[in-house]
Amino acid sequence: MSEEAQRTSPRLVVVGNGMAAGRMLEELFQRAPDKYRVTVFGAEPRVNYNRIMLSPVLAKEKSYEEIIIHDEAWYRGKGVRLHKGETVVSINRAARTVTTASGRVEAYDQLVIATGSTPIAIPVHGVTLPGVVTFRDLDDVETMIDQAKPGRRAVVIGGGLLGLEAAAGLKAHGMAVSVVHLMPTLMERQLDPSAGYLLQKAIERRGVDVFTGANTQAILGDASVTGVKLDDGRVIPADMVVMAVGIRPNARLAKEAGLDVNRGVTVDDFMRTSDPHIHAVGECVEHRGQCYGLVAPLYEMAKVVAARLCGENSAAYQGSLTSTKLKVSGIDLFSAGDFGDAENDEIVLRDPSRSVYKRVVLRDNRIVGAVLFGETEDGAWFFDLMKKQTDVGAMRDTLIFGQAYQGGSPLDPMAAVAAMPDDAEICGSNGGCKSAITSAIARDALTSLDEVRAQTKASASCGQCTTKVEALIAAALGDKYKAANRKPMCKCTDLTHEEARGLIISKKLASMPAVMQELGWKSSCGCPSCRPALNYYLLCAWPLDYKDDAQSRFVNERVHANIQKDGTFSVVPRMWGGLTTPHELRAIADVAERFRIPTVKVTGGQRIDLLGVKKEDLPAVWAELNKAGLVSGHAYAKGLRTVKTCVGKEWCRFGTQDSMGLGVKLERLLCGSWTPAKVKLAVSGCPRNCAEATVKDIGVVCVDSGFDIHIAGAAGLHVRATDLLGHVETEEEALEHVAAILQLYREEAAYLDRIYKWVEKTGLARVRAKIMEDHDARRALYARFLISQRAVRKDPWAERVAGFGAKEFTPLAVVMPIAAE
Amino acid sequence: MTYSAPDWFDIGPLEHIPQRGARIVKTARRDIAVFRTAGDDIFALENRCPHKGGPLSEGIVHGRKVACPLHNWTIDLESGAATGADRGCARSFRVKIEKGRVYLEMSVAVAP
Ligand code: SRM
Ligand SMILES: Cc1cc2nc3c(=O)[nH]c(=O)nc-3n(C[C@H](O)[C@H](O)[C@H](O)COP(=O)(O)OP(=O)(O)OC[C@H]3O[C@@H](n4cnc5c(N)ncnc54)[C@H](O)[C@@H]3O)c2cc1C
Ligand code: SF4
Ligand code: FES
Numbered sequence: 036m037s038e039e040a041q042r043t044s045p046r047l048v049v050v051g052n053g054m055a056a057g058r059m060l061e062e063l064f065q066r067a068p069d070k071y072r073v074t075v076f077g078a079e080p081r082v083n084y085n086r087i088m089l090s091p092v093l094a095k096e097k098s099y100e101e102i103i104i105h106d107e108a109w110y111r112g113k114g115v116r117l118h119k120g121e122t123v124v125s126i127n128r129a130a131r132t133v134t135t136a137s138g139r140v141e142a143y144d145q146l147v148i149a150t151g152s153t154p155i156a157i158p159v160h161g162v163t164l165p166g167v168v169t170f171r172d173l174d175d176v177e178t179m180i181d182q183a184k185p186g187r188r189a190v191v192i193g194g195g196l197l198g199l200e201a202a203a204g205l206k207a208h209g210m211a212v213s214v215v216h217l218m219p220t221l222m223e224r225q226l227d228p229s230a231g232y233l234l235q236k237a238i239e240r241r242g243v244d245v246f247t248g249a250n251t252q253a254i255l256g257d258a259s260v261t262g263v264k265l266d267d268g269r270v271i272p273a274d275m276v277v278m279a280v281g282i283r284p285n286a287r288l289a290k291e292a293g294l295d296v297n298r299g300v301t302v303d304d305f306m307r308t309s310d311p312h313i314h315a316v317g318e319c320v321e322h323r324g325q326c327y328g329l330v331a332p333l334y335e336m337a338k339v340v341a342a343r344l345c346g347e348n349s350a351a352y353q354g355s356l357t358s359t360k361l362k363v364s365g366i367d368l369f370s371a372g373d374f375g376d377a378e379n380d381e382i383v384l385r386d387p388s389r390s391v392y393k394r395v396v397l398r399d400n401r402i403v404g405a406v407l408f409g410e411t412e413d414g415a416w417f418f419d420l421m422k423k424q425t426d427v428g429a430m431r432d433t434l435i436f437g438q439a440y441q442g443g444s445p446l447d448p449m450a451a452v453a454a455m456p457d458d459a460e461i462c463g464s465n466g467g468c469k470s471a472i473t474s475a476i477a478r479d480a481l482t483s484l485d486e487v488r489a490q491t492k493a494s495a496s497c498g499q500c501t502t503k504v505e506a507l508i509a510a511a512l513g514d515k516y517k518a519a520n521r522k523p524m525c526k527c528t529d530l531t532h533e534e535a536r537g538l539i540i541s542k543k544l545a546s547m548p549a550v551m552q553e554l555g556w557k558s559s560c561g562c563p564s565c566r567p568a569l570n571y572y573l574l575c576a577w578p579l580d581y582k583d584d585a586q587s588r589f590v591n592e593r594v595h596a597n598i599q600k601d602g603t604f605s606v607v608p609r610m611w612g613g614l615t616t617p618h619e620l621r622a623i624a625d626v627a628e629r630f631r632i633p634t635v636k637v638t639g640g641q642r643i644d645l646l647g648v649k650k651e652d653l654p655a656v657w658a659e660l661n662k663a664g665l666v667s668g669h670a671y672a673k674g675l676r677t678v679k680t681c682v683g684k685e686w687c688r689f690g691t692q693d694s695m696g697l698g699v700k701l702e703r704l705l706c707g708s709w710t711p712a713k714v715k716l717a718v719s720g721c722p723r724n725c726a727e728a729t730v731k732d733i734g735v736v737c738v739d740s741g742f743d744i745h746i747a748g749a750a751g752l753h754v755r756a757t758d759l760l761g762h763v764e765t766e767e768e769a770l771e772h773v774a775a776i777l778q779l780y781r782e783e784a785a786y787l788d789r790i791y792k793w794v795e796k797t798g799l800a801r802v803r804a805k806i807m808e809d810h811d812a813r814r815a816l817y818a819r820f821l822i823s824q825r826a827v828r829k830d831p832w833a834e835r836v837a838g839f840g841a842k843e844f845t846p847l848a849v850v851m852p853i854a855a856e
Numbered sequence: 857m858t859y860s861a862p863d864w865f866d867i868g869p870l871e872h873i874p875q876r877g878a879r880i881v882k883t884a885r886r887d888i889a890v891f892r893t894a895g896d897d898i899f900a901l902e903n904r905c906p907h908k909g910g911p912l913s914e915g916i917v918h919g920r921k922v923a924c925p926l927h928n929w930t931i932d933l934e935s936g937a938a939t940g941a942d943r944g945c946a947r948s949f950r951v952k953i954e955k956g957r958v959y960l961e962m963s964v965a966v967a968p
Binding site for chain 1: 914
């Protein structure tokens, strides 16, 4: 710049010397190298470097020198006065000067604020202890590196992009690392639960412990950090704690200068703050209500600022679409856009054996979001189609296979399999290649899927290749092959209910995303018909660990009452074995009056139904009933409904046993447990059978010598008399046998199959063998049933009264005219 | 028809509506069901199923649809229209999220 220009040209001052500032200056000098006298203040005692590369630096994959963007020579060459390690503490807009910590005052004609953002520290006890570090600049990284000794323990709070890169980096130093994350899945803002599940698996495979759904209560230690305490009481020992819960735009300076500030410094489409002489750029700004935490947007912002400083009016910033990648070597993920829901218009591709998950979400044939895990080559392509709003209707069928596949039309499965070479892998899990399977079919004259599975193990472990294997059998047998009448659960999978639940156990799948990924679901989050079923199977398989998913349940089971045609609810308290007392009846009467309940009816199940209760009254109604000792009758539940009894030996001249007593004991033993469909019992005091025990799911008929146990009756849509399962002598045996039957049904039946359907499928003889003959099996079933009951032993009404899920019952808002119209 | 400027009414924070769930807003005219999808998109429909008036707010939300609790019609949350073979439409209203709070356009919502 000439002497003359040095004195006269306008002065540009830049606060902050990070990536946005650096990029903005480059854009400026490209346009007008000499327009301004430029002064830059950077709080960090160094030149501008590539902040996103701090992760590789922490992981020892790169050195600081390698990530410098602008070295000293660059600033000299451009005639930029750079003040390193000098923090601007105030802006005087009237005088158009900035003042630094060291007291230096600098005048400006144009000011650019590029102060980035600062890490958020959660307000818990102990955040200020030595050993608690953040992950934002080189100083942080250096602190971490010299504390990171092999064998020492680090806890990273926050399972987002930053936290996971920190965890991987520290692991590379041989530390024992745990990640504590508040949400149920990692990186939930950038990934869906399926991808989050795979990510967690991949992170854990690296030897990093992951605690999801974990809320940090305090950081422990006196002199320095010793551990992290979660609000469930668990304590994770630690010598270092990394705070990576998020960032906040660094807008303090601007706020104190009286500029409009929201979460960030608010700017218009020209990156102008509320002061015409001051622009802002980078993570510190808020544009159209958006704050960004990635570099791509600030590169676009930098262009606009530079253009404005050169007096160009054309350029305007429109906001940015961003995409996410994780810089942890060996973990490939990509996500962009909006994919939270819209199960209905999405294309999903999973390969369990290779931990691959791909999902593209469409709206009106345009890509609106994409999540890729394990194979991300096509991320950029999808992102481009998304930004360009390209109509992908034409390539919809092949879209998910990526750019390389476009043009080629997909073969129909039959032809595709026929066309495969002999050594083509059919079953990824058990490595069955095509010829192995076809020759087995020929050699052993196999005719059904089950036989092939038994002989070759193909499609036996995850069912992914079922359709392919079936195609092979069909090809071999021609029209002799009638596809076994396997009925897949729903359009989301080729697996039957029985297969799916078998695999949940054998593969120890403990969550909805785990099931859907490992079993290759064709949708991202299932559908209304498979979600409730899987929810039940998981509940039944892992009674003490699995957390019930309320939103997968029908309203009746969510609010513990039955919805009526007018939207009101009915409430049916338990009357154990059909017995009641004046005290209970009085309580019911009081509730009915107090809440103006229109209909009070004796049900076909020997108890009383209060019909027409308003939803918002439900908790109060329950509270009243609870006071009198009345609990939910589960009249809504896929679970035990009623145990009807007759008076029996106590009064009836024919009675042989205490049928009322046994009925009450049975109802108390079995109530509360979830089952595939509703379960109804009855106990009759003699073969005259006044309690209709022989049309119940399980019926007990008392005889002089003891108790006949009947199963598989029904008297609903389908009327069926029970089959006699066997005879026992004592009441204790009766209780154990009935509970064992229920548990066997819980563990084996397909969701929504009543007991009679299940028995017809599995065979009475088999059930009899397990319950009446194999005593160990029965005792084991009984034991498992008692364990599962531990998890459900609370009365759902009492829970709701106590406030659990209270929001379910009150309106979000009430908007009534002050005066009636 | 007379056009009145939008009248955005703050009905509370987003997290008060369960994901894949709904809450209702009671007005003198009608109950309005405000749905929240798994992706935190929100929609508002009159809380009456076009079939037989079932309370849509009690249905299971999947994607951008809700299954009515009474007879399982599937209603599109965006348009309020019944999907598949079923015909009929629930009235829909404008809602928006700002700074984590949900706003409902009232002038229409309380109009006849
Ligand atoms: C209240 C009651 C009628 C009554 O006033 O007596 C009743 C009411 C309903 N029954 Fe029932 N059933 C009632 C006894 C019965 C009986 C008789 C019995 O239990 O001894 C049967 C035949 C026995 C059987 O189930 O095998 C019976 C067979 C059904 C069926 C057919 C089930 C089947 O598999 O065929 C349904 C439909 C279903 O469950 O899918 C059903 C469904 C229903 C539902 C839940 C319909 C619904 O989903 O809303 C009704 C709910 C009303 C409500 O809000 O309470 N109800 N229902 C009885 C409640 C019993 C109780 O105290 O819990
Ligand atoms: C570890 C890590 C990994 C990341 N990985 C990625 C990634 O993979 N992809 C991606 O897109 N983004 C990534 N980011 C985010 C990216 O680095 C930021 O979006 C980007 O650096 C923002 O640039 P900026 O200039 O707005 O803020 P910064 O780069 O933070 O620069 C702001 C500078 O201003 C200085 N400053 C603040 N106040 C003052 C003051 N009063 N006076 C003087 N100086 C001041 C600060 O010291 C800082 O040097 C990552 C960030 C980190 C920390
Ligand atoms: S018989 Fe039909 S109408 Fe009567 S209660 Fe049972 S389900 Fe309802
Ligand atoms: S009232 Fe909604 S489906 Fe019948």
